[in-house]
Amino acid sequence: MGAQQVAERFAELYGTRPEGVWAAPGRVNLIGEHTDYNDGFVMPFALPHRTVAAVSRRTDGILRLHSADTGGGPAELRLDALAPESDRDWTAYPAGVAWALREAGHAITGADIHLASTVPTGAGLSSSAALEVVVALALNDLYDLGLQRWKLARLCQRAENVYVGAPTGIMDQTASACCEPGHALFLDTRDLSQQQIPFDLAAEGLRLLVVDTQVKHAHSGGEYGKRRAGCEKGAALLGVDALRDIPYAGLDAALARLGDEEEVVRLVRHVVTEDERVERTVALLRAGDTRAIGPVLTEGHASLRDDFRISCPELDLVVDTALAHGALGARMTGGGFGGSAVVLAEATEVDTLTKAVEEAFAAAAFTAPRVFEAVPSPGAHRLL
Ligand code: GAF
Numbered sequence: 001m002g003a004q005q006v007a008e009r010f011a012e013l014y015g016t017r018p019e020g021v022w023a024a025p026g027r028v029n030l031i032g033e034h035t036d037y038n039d040g041f042v043m044p045f046a047l048p049h050r051t052v053a054a055v056s057r058r059t060d061g062i063l064r065l066h067s068a069d070t071g072g073g074p075a076e077l078r079l080d081a082l083a084p085e086s087d088r089d090w091t092a093y094p095a096g097v098a099w100a101l102r103e104a105g106h107a108i109t110g111a112d113i114h115l116a117s118t119v120p121t122g123a124g125l126s127s128s129a130a131l132e133v134v135v136a137l138a139l140n141d142l143y144d145l146g147l148q149r150w151k152l153a154r155l156c157q158r159a160e161n162v163y164v165g166a167p168t169g170i171m172d173q174t175a176s177a178c179c180e181p182g183h184a185l186f187l188d189t190r191d192l193s194q195q196q197i198p199f200d201l202a203a204e205g206l207r208l209l210v211v212d213t214q215v216k217h218a219h220s221g222g223e224y225g226k227r228r229a230g231c232e233k234g235a236a237l238l239g240v241d242a243l244r245d246i247p248y249a250g251l252d253a254a255l256a257r258l259g260d261e262e263e264v265v266r267l268v269r270h271v272v273t274e275d276e277r278v279e280r281t282v283a284l285l286r287a288g289d290t291r292a293i294g295p296v297l298t299e300g301h302a303s304l305r306d307d308f309r310i311s312c313p314e315l316d317l318v319v320d321t322a323l324a325h326g327a328l329g330a331r332m333t334g335g336g337f338g339g340s341a342v343v344l345a346e347a348t349e350v351d352t353l354t355k356a357v358e359e360a361f362a363a364a365a366f367t368a369p370r371v372f373e374a375v376p377s378p379g380a381h382r383l384l
Contacts, residue, residue: 001050001068001115001117001118003023003052003054003198003384004384005116005172006021006052006053006068006114006115006116007021007384009054009068009114009116010056010112010114011351012052012113013066013073013074013112013114014056014064014112014334015360016056018054018055018056018112018114018383018384019055019056019057019142020054020055020138020142020384021052021053021054021055021063021382021383022051022052022053022055022134022138022141022380022381022383022384023051023052023053023100023134023136023380024045024049024053024129024130024131024133024134024137024176024379024380025047025048025049025051025119025130025178025179025212025377025378025380026046026047026049026050026051026116026120026125026127026129026130026176027046027047027126027129027171027172027175027179027380028042028044028045028121028124028125028197028208028210028333028334028340028342029042029043029044029047029171029175029275029333029334030044030045030139030184030208030281030293030297030342031043031277031278031293031296031300032044032121032171032270032274032277032278032332033296033300033304033331033332033333033334033336034080034227034228034231034270034274034304034308034310034335034336035164035189035271035275036169036170036171036189037167037168037169037170037189037228037231037365038189038235038242038243038244038271038275038277039183039188039189039241039242039243039244039245040190040242040243040244040274040278041186041188041189041275041278041279042171042175042185042187042189042278043184043185043186043187043197043278043281043282044171044172044175044179044184044187044188044230045151045175045183045185045199045212045374045376045377046175046176046179046180046181046186046378046379047119047125047374047375047377047378048375048377048378049117049118049119049120049125049130050117050118050119050130050134050258050377051115051116051117051118051119051134051247052069052115052116052117052130052132052134052383053113053114053115053134053135053138053302054113054114055112055113055114055135055138055139055142056111056112056142057109057110057111057142057143058109058110058111058112059109059110059197059322060110060130061076061078061079061080061107061109061110061278062078062079062110063076063077063079063094063110063111063113064076064077064099064111064112064113064148065077065091065094065113065115065308066113066115066361067090067114067115067116067117067165068114068115068116068117069116069216070089070206072190074112074114075089075091075216076294077095078156079098079102079108079110079334080101080269082095082096082098082102083161084099084162084163084165085163085164085165087163087259089232090131092133092164092334093128093131093135093159093160093164094113094115094131094135095163096141096159096160096163096164097132097136097155097156097159097200098111098135098139098285099159099163099349100155100156100159100162100163101136101145101155101157103141103158104155104375105140106139106147107143107287108139108141108143109300110140110305111138111139111218113135115131115134115135117130117131117153118129120212120332120370121216121263121334122216122217122338122339123216123334123339123340123370124212124213124217124332124333124334124335124336124338124339124340125212125334125339125340126172126175126176126204126212126334127162128160128166128172129156129160129172129173129175129176129266130176132156132160132176133152133153133156133173133176133177133380134155134158134380136152136155136177136178137152137380138298138382140152141382142321149177149178149380150174150177150178150192150194150377151172151176151258151295152177153170153173153174153176153177153192154170154173154192155296155322156173156177156349157164157169157170157173163279165303165348167223167224167225167337168224169189170189170190171187173290174187174189174192174194175187175379176354176379176380177379177380178194178379179370179376179377179378180196180378180379181376181377181378182198182199182200183184183196183198183199183376184197184285184376185197186198186278186282188245189337190242191334192231195282196367197282197285197286198285199376200376201290201344202347202375204290204291205346205347205348206290206291206328206344206345206346206347207344207345207346207347207350207373208342208343208344208345208371208373208374209342209343209345209350209353209354209371209372209374210333210340210341210342210368210371210372210373210374211340211341211342211343211357211369212319212339212340212369212370212371212372213312213314213318213338213339213340213341213366213367213369214314214367214368214369214370215301215312215314215315215338215339215367215384216263216281216338216339217334217337217338217339223306223310223337224335224336224337227267227308227310230264230267231267231268231271233241233261233264234258234261234264234267234268234271234364237258237261237264238254238258238259238268238377243268243271243272244271244275247272248273248275248276251268251269251272251273254268254272255268255269266306266307266308266309267308269303269307270303270304270307270308271301271313271345273299274300274303276340277296277299277300277303280296281293281296281297281304284296284351290345291328293328293329293344294327294328294329294344295303295328295329297329297331297342297344298319298323298330298331300331301319301332301341302328304336305332306330308336309338310332310335310336310337311332312336312337312338313363313364313366314338314366314369315332315338315341316337317345317357317361317364318341318343318357318369319331319333319343320339321356321360322341322343322353322355322356322357323350325353325356326345326346326349326352326353326382327343327344327345327349327353328344329343329344330343330344337350341372342374343357347380350373357369357371358371
């Protein structure tokens with residue numbers, strides 16, 4: 001789906017060419033799951049799948065929104081009538097961004113927007129963040145707001161938390177706004193400091209497969225929020241600002257202090273060990289020992305399955321089947337309760353592995369999964 005095509009559709013809908021066209025990608029997270037709202041570490045990279053927005057300014061306080069995925073004409077909203085949690089449709093994401101920008105004092109006076117996306121929805125690949133970030137970047141450019149990428153990510157997170165009502169962390173928006181091609185983003189979610197870690201698997205004869213189980217998930221559902229609340233309870237019981245403050249070396253002592261708070265013990269153990277896995281992954285990649293990250297990914301899956309309890313039979317089947325057929329490592333990625341898994345494999349094993357996973361799904365009578373290779377791609381940028 002090219003920029004010209006999206007611009008032409010905009011012209012059909014709104015009667016003039018757009019002032020510009022922007023793109024923002026979805027992401028996969030290599031490692032560091034459910035650590036972002038605990039001030040911890042994450043390591044996502046951008047996918048080639050992206051949301052493209054053709055946008056023009058308006059001066060009359062009206063926001064018109066249209067998506068290639070929905071029939072009919074544009075939705076029309078008044079900026080001064082936007083209110084948190086008033087909209088349960090896809091339009092809540094772009095409208096939430098306009099709301100967050102205005103609430104932060106930026107003089108947005110309206111926009112016409114047409115969107116088209118190749119990011120699968122409900123697949124744990126951040127279609128919502130791509131939608132938010134592309135709109136934020138377009139408005140930032142058109143209204144000459146001069147906001148830095150990390151700041152745009154924060155405003156998009158606010159749109160999602162407050163306007164949409166999903167209590168997510170900062171990883172997805174930062175990934176979409178800040179990733180670079182050929183790199184994974186090592187992000188400290190406490191201060192948003194970033195390091196771009198070279199991640200060129202093809203050069204090493206490796207591949208990272210994404211397996212979309214087609215089990216749809218949503219973060220506005222209660223389970224994500226329950227995990228987050230459990231982590232916050234753990235931090236409060238341990239007297240720290242966030243679970244990030246529990247050092248890996250002090251984990252056993254911290255767990256002992258939690259006594260019989262069994263659920264909190266499991267959540268804390270996942271978060272603290274997951275932060276350590278991110279740091280271990282970064283160290284291995286820096287040392288050029290890419291194959292050695294495989295077992296770290298697999299450990300991460302076990303922790304999400306057994307301690308955080310957010311996997312599902314389809315995700316476990318991907319991981320177990322991939323490992324049984326020679327994968328170097330595999331884990332669920334993203335928020336969980338469905339969505340996608342990642343599989344690290346030798347390039348020569350990809351066909352065998354893909355076939356094995358597809359056959360296992362057929363044998364279990366699960367919906368056929370969608371398998372594709374993830375290549376670290378550019379973060380959000382202007383196309384036209
Ligand atoms: C979702 C959320 F949006 C992220 O903030 C993050 O918490 C992730 O789940 C789990 O790591 O994608």
